[in-house]
Amino acid sequence: xxxxxxxxxxxxxxxxxxxxxxxxxxxxxxxxxxxxxxxxxxxxxxxxxxxxxxxxxxxxxxxxxxxxxxxxxxxxxxxxxxxxxxxxxxxxxxxxxxxxxxxxxxxxxxxxxxxxxxxxxxxxxxxxxxxxxxxxxxxxxxxxxxxxxxxxxxxxxxxxxxxxxxxxxxxxxxxxxxxxxxxxxxxxxxxxxxxxxxxxxxxxxxxxxxxxxxxxxxxxxxxxxxxxxxxxxxxxxxxxxxxxxxxxxxxxxxxxxxxxxxxxxxxxxxxxxxxxxxxxxxxxxxxxxxxxxxxxxxxxxxxxxxxxxxx
Amino acid sequence: xxxxxxxxxxxxxxxxxxxxxxxxxxxxxxxxxxxxxxxxxxxxxxxxxxxxxxxxxxxxxxxxxxxxxxxxxxxxxxxxxxxxxxxxxxxxxxxxxxxxxxxxxxxxxxxxxxxxxxxxxxxxxxxxxxxxxxxxxxxxxxxxxxxxxxxxxxxxxxxxxxxxxxxxxxxxxxxxxxxxxxxxxxxxxxxxxxxxxxxxxxxxxxxxxxxxxxxxxxxxxxxxxxxxxxxxxxxxxxxxxxxxxxxxxxxxxxxxxxxxxxxx
Numbered sequence: 001x002x003x004x005x006x007x008x009x010x011x012x013x014x015x016x017x018x019x020x021x022x023x024x025x026x027x028x029x030x031x032x033x034x035x036x037x038x039x040x041x042x043x044x045x046x047x048x049x050x051x052x053x054x055x056x057x058x059x060x061x062x063x064x065x066x067x068x069x070x071x072x073x074x075x076x077x078x079x080x081x082x083x084x085x086x087x088x089x090x091x092x093x094x095x096x097x098x099x100x101x102x103x104x105x106x107x108x109x110x111x112x113x114x115x116x117x118x119x120x121x122x123x124x125x126x127x128x129x130x131x132x133x134x135x136x137x138x139x140x141x142x143x144x145x146x147x148x149x150x151x152x153x154x155x156x157x158x159x160x161x162x163x164x165x166x167x168x169x170x171x172x173x174x175x176x177x178x179x180x181x182x183x184x185x186x187x188x189x190x191x192x193x194x195x196x197x198x199x200x201x202x203x204x205x206x207x208x209x210x211x212x213x214x215x216x217x218x219x220x221x222x223x224x225x226x227x228x229x230x231x232x233x234x235x236x237x238x239x240x241x242x243x244x245x246x247x248x249x250x251x252x253x254x255x256x257x258x259x260x261x262x263x264x265x266x267x268x269x270x271x272x273x274x275x276x277x278x279x280x281x282x283x284x285x286x287x288x289x290x291x292x293x294x295x296x297x298x299x300x301x302x303x304x305x306x307x308x309x310x311x
Numbered sequence: 312x313x314x315x316x317x318x319x320x321x322x323x324x325x326x327x328x329x330x331x332x333x334x335x336x337x338x339x340x341x342x343x344x345x346x347x348x349x350x351x352x353x354x355x356x357x358x359x360x361x362x363x364x365x366x367x368x369x370x371x372x373x374x375x376x377x378x379x380x381x382x383x384x385x386x387x388x389x390x391x392x393x394x395x396x397x398x399x400x401x402x403x404x405x406x407x408x409x410x411x412x413x414x415x416x417x418x419x420x421x422x423x424x425x426x427x428x429x430x431x432x433x434x435x436x437x438x439x440x441x442x443x444x445x446x447x448x449x450x451x452x453x454x455x456x457x458x459x460x461x462x463x464x465x466x467x468x469x470x471x472x473x474x475x476x477x478x479x480x481x482x483x484x485x486x487x488x489x490x491x492x493x494x495x496x497x498x499x500x501x502x503x504x505x506x507x508x509x510x511x512x513x514x515x516x517x518x519x520x521x522x523x524x525x526x527x528x529x530x531x532x533x534x535x536x537x538x539x540x541x542x543x544x545x546x547x548x549x550x551x552x553x554x555x556x557x558x559x560x561x562x563x564x565x566x567x568x569x570x571x572x573x574x575x
Contacts, residue, residue: 164423166412173405180403180470181416182390 011142013261014254018145019210021253022203023226024233025152028249030196031230033160034189035172036083039094041200041226043101044075045219048201049208050108053115056209061121065205072201075101076193084186106216113216122209141210148206149250152199157243159195168192221274228277229253231284256280312509313340313477318362318372320533332358333369334533340477345503345510345524349517349552351560355533356513360479363511365389377476394470394508396463396483403466406455410446410465411435413454417469438468442498460491464498471502478503480512496523517549527552531560 023045030038052068075097082093109115127140136143159165170178171188178185208214233252237245260273320333332355340346348356362369365386373382381389396403404413414435415427432450439447442464446457454462463483470478480499484492500523503510514520520527527544529537529552536559539547557563
């Protein structure tokens with residue numbers, strides 16, 4: 001394998017990580033800030049991909065981006081509606097929306113489970129043509145990923161400092177306190193999920209356009225993969241300021257991709273990606289729990305070696 | 312000011328656990344009243360506060376605040392006019408957010424997209440300095456690092472940042488150590504006094520109930536069984552109070568936390 005091959009492999013991994021880190025940033029808002037585990041993520045990711053693809057196929061490459069994000073906003077609104085106004089458990093609300101979106105996504109794709117954009121103009125082909133014969137030509141995909149991630153991070157940092165942003169953080173922290181500040185937690189949850197899902201949809205839209213195709217199950221397992229990345233970032237940057245934690249979430253995605261790419265080199269089959277992400281999520285949550293249980297476990301183990309009779 | 316008109320609330324209706332928590336309760340709180348509320352466990356003191364605060368809807372009866380019928384008003388909308396403190400010091404603040412951010416939410420000035428300005432920050436510092444706990448120098452620290460007493464003092468500041476029409480204190484010093492409890496109680500006293508806040512305070516400390524405020528009511532089985540103020544109240548001792556309770560309720564006071572001794 002030549003140096004150029006390795007660089008190429010690294011660049012592809014980096015591009016994938018950038019597109020997916022938008023979903024990680026979405027979970028940073030919904031999971032870390034709002035304390036909602038949004039299980040509609042998979043479906044919303046595919047929803048953004050499907051809507052973005054169809055709008056691009058219809059000949060509107062620029063419109064495909066806001067259209068996909070709007071689709072995410074609608075999906076987030078429905079998920080929030082189910083859990084704040086219709087008495088449905090938050091996890092269940094996500095699963096219900098996720099399931100429903102599967103049908104909707106195929107409907108959006110005109111009844112097909114696959115759509116290709118081989119000859120379609122997208123933001124990627126536009127930038128590729130614009131950079132033709134310049135030194136930046138190979139990096140058009142990377143540049144779009146970087147720009148999207150940078151914009152989302154800047155938006156999050158500014159937004160979370162506003163009164164609405166603080167109210168969203170407080171909702172995940174102590175809903176009682178939000179209510180006593182005359183703010184309706186149902187409202188902050190709704191706004192938070194609408195914003196986070198717009199990022200998830202954007203994430204799916206960019207990935208579909210970069211790989212020039214979309215399938216109905218493009219988002220399958222995304223929530224676990226993104227959660228794994230988020231928790232990896234969290235392991236290094238917990239208890240830091242919001243901008244640092246947001247950047248940390250993106251770095252977590254890079255680390256996750258890096259580990260995965262290396263594992264592939266050591267002949268880990270590609271279909272193992274999802275199992276790896278599951279194990280990472282389990283470990284990231286189990287290890288801190290284990291640590292907190294250690295005193296009890298040690299005590300029990302000490303007891304096992306003691307004589308049972310009362311002296 | 313605050314008027315409760317024949318309030319009734321039954322928990323778990325139609326089951327063996329059905330409990331009449333508020334029994335045709337009527338109370339007229341005048342502007343500037345500082346009422347201390349005492350009563351046995353399960354007398355309905357906290358239930359009364361939850362009814363006023365909007366944690367649940369009363370089964371029958373109406374609640375008026377400043378002439379407005381708030382019976383059906385949502386909890387977070389009532390919060391604009393009603394400040395509340397609970398026994399648990401953790402309930403009133405967001406632990407992972409800084410002191411400044413907590414205060415900014417309580418202050419609630421500006422629109423949804425407004426940010427905390429330098430002038431706001433200065434105002435927060437000035438208010439925090441009144442607590443005399445050194446919190447004004449820790450404004451960027453997460454509230455989770457504060458002690459229970461500090462958190463309760465901060466909650467008090469937040470609840471009274473905009474002077475509420477009525478302040479509800481539900482044993483807000485009961486979880487604090489005696490020294491801190493006294494400090495928070497003094498702070499409560501001066502805040503309520505200086506701003507002429509209408510205030511209802513549940514306490515298990517009979518001496519505090521007599522020392523603070525201008526009026527004392529006793530609750531039992533969801534009813535108000537004794538309501539005293541003025542000269543008659545000034546002459547009362549703890550012994551009188553327990554005696555009145557026995558006569559009015561027909562049984563002994565059985566609050567397991569009730570303190571009969573001197574202020575603590």
